[in-house]
Amino acid sequence: MKQRQVLLVEPDLSLAEPLAFWLRSQGYRPEMAATVKDAMLRAVHHPPGIVLLDLDLPDADGLGLLEAMRASEQLAHIPAVILTRRADKQTVLRAAELGACGYLLKQAFSLSQLDAKLQAARWVRVGTPTVVGSDPEPRASGKPSPALESPPEADPAETLRALKPVLARPDLVEAVERGGELRAMSPTVTQILKLTSNPRVSADSVVKTIKLDHAVALKIMKLANSSVFARGEPVSSVQRAVTRLGMEQVRQVVMNIGVMESFANAALPEGMTLPGFWQHAMAVGLIAAEIAAENKAFDAETAFTLGLLHDVGRLVLAEQLPEKYAEVAGVAQRSGLSLHEVEKRMLLDDHAEVMERLLRTWGMPRDLAEPIVLHHASMGTIRRQSPSRMVESATLALADRLASAMLLGHSGSGSVYSTRSFIEALTVPDRVLTRIIEQVPSELSELKLAMLAGEDADVWRTRADSLRERLNGRFDPVVISPDPLGDPVQLLCNELRSGIGEASEANLLVVHLPDAGQRAAVSNLIRTAEAEDIGRRLPMLVLSPAETIMPDQSLLEGRVHRRLRMPFRVDRFIEHCNALHGAEATPLRRAG
Numbered sequence: 001m002k003q004r005q006v007l008l009v010e011p012d013l014s015l016a017e018p019l020a021f022w023l024r025s026q027g028y029r030p031e032m033a034a035t036v037k038d039a040m041l042r043a044v045h046h047p048p049g050i051v052l053l054d055l056d057l058p059d060a061d062g063l064g065l066l067e068a069m070r071a072s073e074q075l076a077h078i079p080a081v082i083l084t085r086r087a088d089k090q091t092v093l094r095a096a097e098l099g100a101c102g103y104l105l106k107q108a109f110s111l112s113q114l115d116a117k118l119q120a121a122r123w124v125r126v127g128t129p130t131v132v133g134s135d136p137e138p139r140a141s142g143k144p145s146p147a148l149e150s151p152p153e154a155d156p157a158e159t160l161r162a163l164k165p166v167l168a169r170p171d172l173v174e175a176v177e178r179g180g181e182l183r184a185m186s187p188t189v190t191q192i193l194k195l196t197s198n199p200r201v202s203a204d205s206v207v208k209t210i211k212l213d214h215a216v217a218l219k220i221m222k223l224a225n226s227s228v229f230a231r232g233e234p235v236s237s238v239q240r241a242v243t244r245l246g247m248e249q250v251r252q253v254v255m256n257i258g259v260m261e262s263f264a265n266a267a268l269p270e271g272m273t274l275p276g277f278w279q280h281a282m283a284v285g286l287i288a289a290e291i292a293a294e295n296k297a298f299d300a301e302t303a304f305t306l307g308l309l310h311d312v313g314r315l316v317l318a319e320q321l322p323e324k325y326a327e328v329a330g331v332a333q334r335s336g337l338s339l340h341e342v343e344k345r346m347l348l349d350d351h352a353e354v355m356e357r358l359l360r361t362w363g364m365p366r367d368l369a370e371p372i373v374l375h376h377a378s379m380g381t382i383r384r385q386s387p388s389r390m391v392e393s394a395t396l397a398l399a400d401r402l403a404s405a406m407l408l409g410h411s412g413s414g415s416v417y418s419t420r421s422f423i424e425a426l427t428v429p430d431r432v433l434t435r436i437i438e439q440v441p442s443e444l445s446e447l448k449l450a451m452l453a454g455e456d457a458d459v460w461r462t463r464a465d466s467l468r469e470r471l472n473g474r475f476d477p478v479v480i481s482p483d484p485l486g487d488p489v490q491l492l493c494n495e496l497r498s499g500i501g502e503a504s505e506a507n508l509l510v511v512h513l514p515d516a517g518q519r520a521a522v523s524n525l526i527r528t529a530e531a532e533d534i535g536r537r538l539p540m541l542v543l544s545p546a547e548t549i550m551p552d553q554s555l556l557e558g559r560v561h562r563r564l565r566m567p568f569r570v571d572r573f574i575e576h577c578n579a580l581h582g583a584e585a586t587p588l589r590r591a592g
Contacts, residue, residue: 006030006118007048009039009065010083011058015106019052022111028118036060040068041159043075044335050121051080053100055091063091066098071579073571074334079121083109156565159335163345166324172347176354179316180361188213189258196251203242206250210238216257219451220245223253227443228289228304249301255362256308260451263312266319269329272412275452276463277315280409281308282447286440288399294432297391302367306396310372311411313354314339317347329412336565336572339413340376352376371396379421391426398422402436405488407463407495407570408444416488417567418514423486433486464495470574472581474498474507477541478534480525481512488512489543492570508580509538514566516549523552530588539583541576543568558586 006023010016011034023030031048033039036057043051051069055062062084069075081102082095095103102117191209195201210217217238224241225234229249235241242250260278268274285307292303318325324347332342343350356369370386371393377385379394386393401417403409423433468475475498481487489512498504509530513522530537540561542550550556550563560583562576 004028005046005048005050007033007039007043007051009033009036009051009053009057009062011035011054011056026115026118034058036062036065036068039065041162043069043078044072044159045162045331047075047334048078050118051078052118053080053082053084054106055082055084055086055095063094063098066095066100070098071575072334073575081114081117081121083114156335156337156341159337160341160345163331163342165348166327166346167321167348169348172321172349175320176316176357177361179320180358186213186216186258186261188216189254189261192216192254193251193258196247196254201247203239203247206247207239207242210242216254219257220250220253222447222449222451226447227286227439228300252301252305256305257451259309259312259362263315263319266315267322268315268318269322269326269412271329271333271414272318272410275448276410277311277412278409278452279444279448280403280411281311282451283307283403283406283408283440283444284310284396284399286443286447287402287436288395290432290436290440291395291399291426291428294429295391295395295426298367298395303392303395303399306368306371306392307399309355309359309368310375310396310400311351311355313351313356313358314412316354316358317343317351321347333414333569333571336569338376338415338567338569350376367392375400379425383425394422394425398426398428401488402486402491405491406437406441407467407492408441410463414570415567416492416570416573419486419488420483420514423483428486430485437486437491467570467574468496468498470571470578471496471498472578474504475577476504476506477508477510478506478529478538479510479512480522480529482514482518482521482525492573496574506534506538507585508577509534509540511540511542511551512566513542513544513549513551515545519549519551523555526551526555535588536585537588538585539580541573541580543573560584 004027006028008016008020008023008030010019010032013034016032016034020030020032031042031046033042034057036059039051039053042048051065053062053065057065062082066080069078069080079101080099081104082100083104083106084091085106087105092103101121104114104117188209192206195206195209210220221235221238221241223229224244229245235244245253264274266274268277285304288303288307289300292298293300317328328342328346329339331337331346332339335342340350340352352373352375356373359366359369359372367389370389374382374386374393375396377393377397379397382390382393382397398419401419401422404413405416405419475496477493477497479487479490479493481490484490489510493510509526511522511526513519537559540551540556540559542561542563543566544550544563545566547563560580562580564572564576
């Protein structure tokens with residue numbers, strides 16, 4: 001049982017090893033850690049049933065570990081028993097506020113007392129501590145105040161290195177080969193693909209075949225009228241749709257429809273749905289098509305197909321390796337790592353590399369493979385590895401980042417990445433970014449009516465709606481960013497904001513600090529916003545790529561603040577916002 005798993009956090013081996021031996025003798029399964037960092041790393045990979053915790057740890061106060069656990073949805077419920085030499089009232093009360101369900105003093109405890117605390121902890125979800133050897137005051141009522149600073153974060157590189165493969169490469173190859181066949185394609189789709197492979201086929205023959213399947217005909221007409229293909233007046237017949245698209249594009253559109261049909265019954269891990277998956281795919285396609293139409297380096301139709309197919313490898317992995325992929329998705333969620341990084345480590349290939357194999361199997365154009373393989377890569381990596389397809393690869397990568405930040409569907413990753421280097425590399429004008437932000441959501445709403453017809457009610461529920469329900473109360477942030485247009489943090493906050501369009505008082509400062517070179521500029525933006533617009537010092541959440549990249553220290557002193565590593569998962573962002581919820585603003589500090 002999970003309640004028998006104990007994470008023993010004790011730096012003194014002369015005590016830790018005898019305790020671990022005793023725990024095993026009592027039927028528990030102990031795992032030892034000596035630091036806050038190591039304990040968090042182990043907890044996110046293998047959440048324990050109980051934490052037995054010393055507070056005097058070499059890298060940080062053990063209370064910081066409790067704070068980090070209470071800020072995590074995956075770890076918040078885990079009971080903790082404190083075993084420490086610290087008996088001061090302030091520490092005891094703080095441990096109580098953080099939900100410790102037992103507090104024992106090393107200088108005054110017995111194994112029978114420890115056993116009683118552990119037995120009680122197995123059946124509670126965060127209780128009130130009692131202290132052996134002292135008489136603390138009762139726990140204060142009300143919600144605990146957030147700590148001034150963030151609890152320590154696990155190093156993502158160390159977390160990745162700790163992950164082990166869950167299958168051998170031959171097993172992965174076999175699974176991908178099984179998933180390579182397009183199954184359950186309708187007779188109409190199969191016949192159209194056969195007809196359009198013949199360069200001498202007549203348009204009338206294709207039109208007659210399309211008309212045999214009303215659902216396919218509707219999808220083709222809807223796509224022909226979408227922003228991807230629309231040229232001139234809307235089409236109102238299959239004949240005009242085929243004429244507008246052209247035979248090659250009809251084949252590509254029908255292949256896209258066939259791929260969606262073939263995975264209509266795919267089983268996905270918890271937290272993912274097929275409607276959400278395809279909404280994200282279509283959103284990426286629509287955004288990529290907008291960018292391609294502007295830079296004219298390649299056609300918008302191909303850009304849309306890239307978007308529609310870029311994550312399909314994830315469906316194959318989920319369908320062919322359901323238990324293992326559910327484990328991978330769970331590790332990514334608990335650790336805060338990006339899903340594709342965990343895929344690569346635990347499955348030996350990520351979903352993009354799987355998709356490259358599928359494209360070859362399906363006979364799709366080779367031009368599609370390289371951008372899909374690199375859609376999670378940095379701009380620097382794309383320049384080095386894909387010089388001949390740099391524009392296509394960067395376009396798809398940027399479209400994926402924008403769609404994720406705008407919460408348009410959900411394909412399982414849930415991560416938010418920086419966009420600036422891609423916008424600069426592609427020289428995307430502000431007017432195009434504005435058009436994407438303002439128009440793509442409504443275009444997606446129209447397109448999904450046809451493409452996802454027959455799906456369940458989740459088609460109509462947005463990801464933003466679901467995520468807002470997880471926020472503790474009102475979320476009205478002021479976002480500080482050096483480049484607000486197209487900034488992923490700004491886009492995310494716009495979607496999560498409470499009472500969109502309503503006037504309300506700001507209650508959180510969200511700061512995106514993309515690199516150390518922007519520290520002075522961002523710090524000045526914070527000072528200006530608080531002095532001229534806000535009028536007080538709000539609790540602050542900083543998004544930055546490293547612990548050392550923070551606003552000026554004077555802006556942090558005396559302020560409740562947290563930091564989240566960029567890139568980040570949206571669920572972690574919400575956890576940090578919830579941890580800051582209710583923290584009070586403080587008066588501005590006046591110079592002199």
